[in-house]
Amino acid sequence: MKTTTTIKNLPAEQRRAVTVEAVIELAAEKNPASITTAEIAERMQLTQGALFRHFPNKDALWQSVMEWVTAQLLGRIDKVIATTGSPLEALELMFAAHIDFVVKHPGAPRMMFAELQRPDSTAAKAIAQTMLRHYSDRVGKLLAKGMGEGIIDPDLDVAAASVMFIGMVQGLVMQSMIAGDIAVMLGNAKPLFALYARGIKQRNHER
Amino acid sequence: MKTTTTIKNLPAEQRRAVTVEAVIELAAEKNPASITTAEIAERMQLTQGALFRHFPNKDALWQSVMEWVTAQLLGRIDKVIATTGSPLEALELMFAAHIDFVVKHPGAPRMMFAELQRPDSTAAKAIAQTMLRHYSDRVGKLLAKGMGEGIIDPDLDVAAASVMFIGMVQGLVMQSMIAGDIAVMLGNAKPLFALYARGIKQRNHER
DNA sequence: CAAAAGATTGTAATTAATTACTATCTTCCA
DNA sequence: TGGAAGATAGTAATTAATTACAATCTTTTG
Numbered sequence: 001m002k003t004t005t006t007i008k009n010l011p012a013e014q015r016r017a018v019t020v021e022a023v024i025e026l027a028a029e030k031n032p033a034s035i036t037t038a039e040i041a042e043r044m045q046l047t048q049g050a051l052f053r054h055f056p057n058k059d060a061l062w063q064s065v066m067e068w069v070t071a072q073l074l075g076r077i078d079k080v081i082a083t084t085g086s087p088l089e090a091l092e093l094m095f096a097a098h099i100d101f102v103v104k105h106p107g108a109p110r111m112m113f114a115e116l117q118r119p120d121s122t123a124a125k126a127i128a129q130t131m132l133r134h135y136s137d138r139v140g141k142l143l144a145k146g147m148g149e150g151i152i153d154p155d156l157d158v159a160a161a162s163v164m165f166i167g168m169v170q171g172l173v174m175q176s177m178i179a180g181d182i183a184v185m186l187g188n189a190k191p192l193f194a195l196y197a198r199g200i201k202q203r204n205h206e207r
Numbered sequence: 208m209k210t211t212t213t214i215k216n217l218p219a220e221q222r223r224a225v226t227v228e229a230v231i232e233l234a235a236e237k238n239p240a241s242i243t244t245a246e247i248a249e250r251m252q253l254t255q256g257a258l259f260r261h262f263p264n265k266d267a268l269w270q271s272v273m274e275w276v277t278a279q280l281l282g283r284i285d286k287v288i289a290t291t292g293s294p295l296e297a298l299e300l301m302f303a304a305h306i307d308f309v310v311k312h313p314g315a316p317r318m319m320f321a322e323l324q325r326p327d328s329t330a331a332k333a334i335a336q337t338m339l340r341h342y343s344d345r346v347g348k349l350l351a352k353g354m355g356e357g358i359i360d361p362d363l364d365v366a367a368a369s370v371m372f373i374g375m376v377q378g379l380v381m382q383s384m385i386a387g388d389i390a391v392m393l394g395n396a397k398p399l400f401a402l403y404a405r406g407i408k409q410r411n412h413e414r
Numbered sequence: 415c416a417a418a419a420g421a422t423t424g425t426a427a428t429t430a431a432t433t434a435c436t437a438t439c440t441t442c443c444a
Numbered sequence: 445t446g447g448a449a450g451a452t453a454g455t456a457a458t459t460a461a462t463t464a465c466a467a468t469c470t471t472t473t474g
Contacts, residue, residue: 009423009468031324033240037460050424052461110324116384117238117317132385160398164371167378171370174377177323178339191367199406216442216449244434257450259435 016054018044019061020068027107032114059122066115066127069108074134076101081138087146088201091165092193094138098169099189106182109173132166139165143200153202161200168192215252223261225251226268227275234314235389239321266329273322273334276315281341283308288345294353295408298372299400301345305376306396313389316380339373346372350407360409368407375399 010018022043026035037058041048055061076097084090102109115128139162146152172185172192217225229250233242244265248255262268283304291297309316322335346369353359379392379399 011469012422015423030326031238031240031321033238036458038458047425048460049426049462053423058460113320113381114238116381119237129385132381157398157402160395160402163378163382163395163399164375164402165378166381167374167376168371169374170377170381171372171374174320174323174339174373175370178336188367188370191364192370195364195367195371195406199402219448222449243432245432254451255434256436256452256454260449265434 012054016064019051019054020065023061023065024068024105024107024111027110027114028105029107032107032111033117059124062115062122062124063127065111066124066131069105069111070127070131072105073098073101073108074131077135077138081142086151087142087149088151088197091139091142091146092197094142095165095168095193095196096189099172099185102169102173103182103185106173106176109169135166136162146200151202152200156200164196164199168196219261223271226258226261227272230268230272231275231312231314231318234317234321235312236314239314239318240324266331269322269329269331270334272318273331273338276312276318277334277338279312280305280308280315281338284342284345288349293358294349294356295358295404298346298349298353299404301349302372302375302400302403303396306379306392309376309380310389310392313380313383316376343369343373353407358409359407363407371403371406375403 019040022040023032023035026032026039026043037051038048040061041051051061055064077094080093080097081090084093112128112132115122115125116132118125140158143152143156143158143161147154147156172188175188176182176185226247229247230239230242233239233246233250244258245255247268248258258268262271284301287300287304288297291300319335319339322329322332323339325332347365350359350363350365350368354361354363379395382395383389383392
């Protein structure tokens with residue numbers, strides 16, 4: 001038999017996938033900017049040089065990581081939006097899906113933030129930027145739809161409401177980093193969205 | 208004459224202060240975790256080795272930086288709180304003061320975030336954590352006071368409202384990083400707080 | 415079907431550059 | 445003039461990337 005803690009001679013595509021996962025894992029434990037190729041290799045039970053058989057350089061690896069994060073997050077979110085009628089409910093499920101993803105992969109938001117901080121204009125950074133733009137678009141569209149349906153306050157500042165939506169996630173990430181415990185996000189997610197909903201909802205005009 | 212682009216032979220205390228400022232400046236331009244002592248020295252027109260005449264090691268320097276950020280931010284905020292009667296108005300001015308500080312020193316929030324991400328428990332990280340706890344306390348106290356005065360919804364989840372307050376700042380920082388322009392924060396600050404206020408305010412009970 | 419030929423994946427060692435930090439000499443100025 | 449501040453020139457360790465070589469998988473072909 002061979003229950004295989006370590007798998008060697010993986011086909012290239014598979015090895016690349018495993019490498020990306022290893023980076024996400026490491027990003028959960030330390031500042032992504034400080035992750036070395038040696039650490040990645042060690043985590044995968046591989047020699048450092050072997051990494052460069054699958055990625056021409058470190059930047060290319062980081063680009064793959066950002067593509068993975070983008071596909072994962074936008075994929076989950078779009079699935080939720082597609083299967084939900086009410087825009088307000090969609091926003092709530094979208095928020096929950098995002099939190100769920102971040103709890104499962106705490107390294108993902110850290111990678112995002114680290115990439116956005118880079119001064120140069122690398123491919124990885126560009127991916128992170130477009131991803132967030134798409135994310136913001138999704139929120140904006142749902143808000144606009146809700147305004148059309150009379151559920152959301154017609155005087156709402158959509159840009160501000162989008163910033164606040166992303167800020168909520170970021171605030172939870174921050175809180176979990178202070179607490180040193182990722183799970184605290186789950187407990188605060190629901191009341192947080194309730195507060196958000198209270199701010200954007202249309203009010204009764206009876207007086 | 209000598210209009211002093213470069214000032215040499217500064218007294219130790221002054222040199223330390225200038226060094227901290229240089230780090231904050233660099234942190235605005237790149238990931239704080241990637242800042243090297245050589246870069247800091249270059250920015251100050253000093254040789255790299257000279258830095259270690261004023262700081263025993265890099266960690267000590269980073270600790271000083273975090274102490275500076277703490278003193279600056281909490282200082283500004285406490286001044287605002289002390290000179291404002293209404294808790295809701297105090298929250299708004301506190302938010303404005305925070306944004307103003309971040310716009311003037313974009314490196315500050317990045318240093319905070321980078322410190323919180325560290326896996327080890329350094330002195331600098333501890334300072335960052337306590338700072339955020341104090342910050343959260345200030346918000347919580349103001350919210351509680353507002354609830355007592357009947358201005359803020361008595362059923363409000365104070366913890367969630369605190370997370371959202373910090374999240375707003377973080378969201379604006381994120382937005383400015385996408386845009387690559389720090390000043391966008393100023394334009395979105397006011398509508399953002401208005402949305403926040405709408406979520407936490409006490410409602411009229413006439414019906 | 416089996417063995418040779420080729421391609422793929424991985425190892426171990428080494429590279430030049432960069433890192434934080436130090437020892438020693440020089441300059442400044444109170 | 446003597447102590448503080450900076451310059452100069454180092455150190456050992458770590459970094460991403462490259463090398464020559466070996467193991468292993470896949471394809472071809474007699």
